[in-house]
Amino acid sequence: MIYWTYNALTRSGQEVTATLAGDKKDILCQLSRQELSVIEIKLDYRKIFVSLWKNKKLEVLSMAVFFEDFHNMLATGMSLPQILLILKETSKDEVLITMLSTLQEQLRQGQSLTEALAGSNIFPWMVGTTLSAGEKTGKLSEAVDILGQYFRRSHQVQSKMQEALIYPSIVFSLLLAVMFFISFRVIPGLKSLLPMEALHHQTTQWILTLSFLLQQYAWLMAAVIVLGILGIYFLQKKNHYRFQQWLYDWPVLGNILKESSLAIYLLNLSVLLKSGVALLKAIGDLSVLDRTPVAHHFDKSRDYLLGGSSFWQAIEQDKFFPVIISSVLRRAEEMVKVDEYCLSLADYLNRRVASKVDGLIHIIQPTLLALGGVFLVTIALAFLLPIYGSLTTIAGGG
Numbered sequence: 033m034i035y036w037t038y039n040a041l042t043r044s045g046q047e048v049t050a051t052l053a054g055d056k057k058d059i060l061c062q063l064s065r066q067e068l069s070v071i072e073i074k075l076d077y078r079k080i081f082v083s084l085w086k087n088k089k090l091e092v093l094s095m096a097v098f099f100e101d102f103h104n105m106l107a108t109g110m111s112l113p114q115i116l117l118i119l120k121e122t123s124k125d126e127v128l129i130t131m132l133s134t135l136q137e138q139l140r141q142g143q144s145l146t147e148a149l150a151g152s153n154i155f156p157w158m159v160g161t162t163l164s165a166g167e168k169t170g171k172l173s174e175a176v177d178i179l180g181q182y183f184r185r186s187h188q189v190q191s192k193m194q195e196a197l198i199y200p201s202i203v204f205s206l207l208l209a210v211m212f213f214i215s216f217r218v219i220p221g222l223k224s225l226l227p228m229e230a231l232h233h234q235t236t237q238w239i240l241t242l243s244f245l246l247q248q249y250a251w252l253m254a255a256v257i258v259l260g261i262l263g264i265y266f267l268q269k270k271n272h273y274r275f276q277q278w279l280y281d282w283p284v285l286g287n288i289l290k291e292s293s294l295a296i297y298l299l300n301l302s303v304l305l306k307s308g309v310a311l312l313k314a315i316g317d318l319s320v321l322d323r324t325p326v327a328h329h330f331d332k333s334r335d336y337l338l339g340g341s342s343f344w345q346a347i348e349q350d351k352f353f354p355v356i357i358s359s360v361l362r363r364a365e366e367m368v369k370v371d372e373y374c375l376s377l378a379d380y381l382n383r384r385v386a387s388k389v390d391g392l393i394h395i396i397q398p399t400l401l402a403l404g405g406v407f408l409v410t411i412a413l414a415f416l417l418p419i420y421g422s423l424t425t426i427a428g429g430g
Contacts, residue, residue: 062133214411273325
């Protein structure tokens, strides 16, 4: 993205300075339409450099606030150009400000809101699909409101998961730091104090070997870990479907990941249904845009639906789904509130996932602390006790 800083005069003679992103010619045309007389325009190298390192996608919380404010302004009867201008002036997110500038220009050229937002490439596919349905049905305000709620819920789920993982990550990092410090600093110093007979003890030999390996091959271990992480990252990028299927087969963790994916899918399905998209089309769109095993299994239900079966019966045929999903969907179809019940199911599954993650963490935390304790006790048995015994013997005149 190329950034340009300009100085210009308004019709009243007031000097203004601002930065815009895009092609220089397009920016000059935009300023001309705003009746600004450009004094100077030059490249903003600082913003160009910073933009190379920044994420071009909006944060989930930023999207939630954006659509919530958008809905509130639409409810007051403001026009789209007014709303975009206010959002641009009040926002502090540079990615969003740049997008709004581009959006204003595209709307002037006659594009619809959906087309303009879809072309920005900073919103997920859900935004374009939902707004398109809202514009076609004349319910744009409702569609924007639904998106605000969707991103707010997504942010809450993300925050909950992050909070749950922070403490175990800190404990694990501290244990690694202590292990490396002892291996690099403490053990070499203690080794010189060991009596000869202690060097033949199996525990002492094991600790000395571990310390030697960490000192000599720490860089290699770090390289293997980094390459492993990169390998997993690119593998799941290249074959996301099979990678997720493989994860679902893991004990304990696999079930948590599966229920989390089901919750995300049902939340997306609820958003589309609330926006006025028909059930068959919503499932079809999700199978194309959300290429996951969960979306694939839901897509298989379309054959049953086309054959005359109800949604809950189609889901019941597939053993991939927990029984509760078909049971709740049966009630949903009886009440003709599939969108609301899908949302309730998503909330229920998210609570289950959060509860399971908390339970898993309550096991992991004491396990990590216990491993740290075992490591320290092993060090004491391998080094401190022989040294203490040697000193006691010397003090006793032995």
